[in-house]
Amino acid sequence: MSTVIMHGIGAMRPCSVTFVKSVQCCGGVSRNPAVALRWFSVDRYLCARPPTRRESRTVVEIPGLEPITYAERMHFVPGLAKPTFPPWHRGWHDPRHAVWPKYEEMEPRRDRPCYVFHQRTAVLEGVRQALWLTKAIVKQGLPSQVLSIADEVANQIENQDECVLQAIQHSRFWDTTEKKPSRERFCPVLLRDLLHLCGTLQVRHAALGERMLAEKYSVAACWTRGGDLFQVRGQNGLLLNSMSPVPVVAGREEVLSSQDKVLETFYPISPTIDLQVTYVYNEKTNTGSFREGYPYPHAHTLYLLESGDAPRLREHQVCAKMIMFAFGNALARAHSLYGAEPRILDQPVVVQSVATNGRTFSFVIFQLNTTDLDSDTGVKNLVWLDADQPLYEYAKIRPLIKKKVVQVPAGVAGYQPETFKKFLALYLHGVV
Known part of the structure; x- marks a missing residue:
């Protein structure tokens, strides 16, 4: 039916x-x-019954009795206990199957927390937070004595603007067959080409041969600020090392006059916001990659690229990253020269930093005047900042046309020669 x-x-x-x-x-x-x-x-789940889950049985251990397992039979036998085998060791270290200890059991474990600034840190307050952490005062724009280096004809490259335009075209057009290359593709190519152009001046300035470009270097620097322990560490960017230190930018009088300056705060936001908190750390301050006796011990310029798998940062966060890592290299060098005891440096340590995303450039000069960073009083460190300077406006393979009108022509448009002059001035600083 x-x-x-x-x-x-x-x-x-x-x-x-x-x-x-x-x-x-x-x-x-x-x-x-x-x-x-x-x-x-x-x-169907409205009418179906929920699956029954078998509760895990608790194994009861009776002293003096050995459980009978099915280990000798090499297969499961109902009624016999499940065997427990000792952990198997390969005899060699395999990081894919390594058994790491729990965070609570790691060594060396401290009772005092440490706030770490690393290459993936994106601080909320940006430059203001970096200035407070490094006990520094910022000055907008680069010093006049540094900018004047690139204005002299003897320090300029032959056909300078044409060579820079060719470097831009090489990174955006000639190095790839893609219609729109990614930032991870053209950003490092442009930086390498610009460094190569600056290196051609070695025929005029022989001291440029006393430098070395280090890649994938690591730095670690510890200091106390406001009663808390901070550390900047990690691998980041390209580091240009030199046999001689970078000349001091601010004189003795200007350094002593910084005692009257008041550091800017951002209360009620904590200065440790967005920093990694850890209880497992080593209090060390060194350059990691460079051993004692390295012929290029002085950090000259740090080049940061806004590419790769790192999170996208805003302009003030990129500048904060430049300040922190320049400060870390300067502090590591100061500790190796004068020791870890807090003091006012007889000879300040200067480290430069340049960041680029393939179109815009930011420049930082950090002068470390003191390693006494715990309190807000006394001598402060100095920072010169010139951020978000475009090298060019557009780089189009095909023209941008709207309503039959060419809005942006094909090729490189809006080239700014002053940006490369600043790049060249920081490269020649200490040689001229």
Whole structure:
């Protein structure tokens, strides 16, 4: 015997009475066959029973009795206990299957927390937070004695603007066949080409040969600020090392006059916001990658690239990153020269930093005057900042046309020669 019932949307479909009864038995939803079938067709989980989970049995250990397991039989046997085997060791270290200790059991574990600034840190307050952490005062723009280096004709490259335009075209057009290359592609190519252009001046300035470009270097620097312990560490950017230190920018009088300056705060926001908090750390301050006796011990300029898998940072966060890592290199050098005891440096340590995303450039000069960073009083460190300077506006393979009018022509548009002059001035600083 069969019957015909209505489906949810009005379609006619045959159904067996036995099937309808089975639906009623499974869920006990309704005695009406049409309602039971409609409910079953909408969602089967409404009528199905939840799966039964077998509770894990607790193994009871009786002293003096050894459980009988199925280890010797090499297969599961009902009624026998599950065997426990000792951990198997490969005899060599495999990082893919390494068993690391728990965070609570790691060594060396401290009672005092440490706030770490690393290469993936994006601080909320940006430059203001970096200035407070490094006990520094910022001055907008680069010093006049540094900018004047690139203004002299003897320090300029032959056909300078044409060479820079060719470097931009090489990174955006000639190095790839893609219509729109990614930032991870053209950003490092442009930086390498610009450094190569600056290196061609070695025929005029022989001291440029006393430098070395280090890649994937690491730095670690510890200091106390406001009663808390801070550390900047990690691998970040390219570091240009030199046999001689960078000349001091601010004189003795200007350094002593910084005692009267008041550091800017951002209360009620904590200065440690967005910094990694850890209780497992080593209080060390070194350059990690460079051993004692390295012929290029002085950090000259740090080049940061806004590319790779690092999170995208805003302009003030990039500048904060430049300040922190320049400060870390300067503090590590100061500790190696004068020791870890807080003091005012007889000879300040200067480290420069340049950051680029392939179109805009930011410049920082950090002068470390003191390692006494705990209090807000006394001599402060100095920072010269010139941020977000475009090298060019557009680089288009095809022109941008709107309403039959060319808005942006093909090629490089909006070239700013002053930006490269600042790049060249920081490169030649200490040689001229």
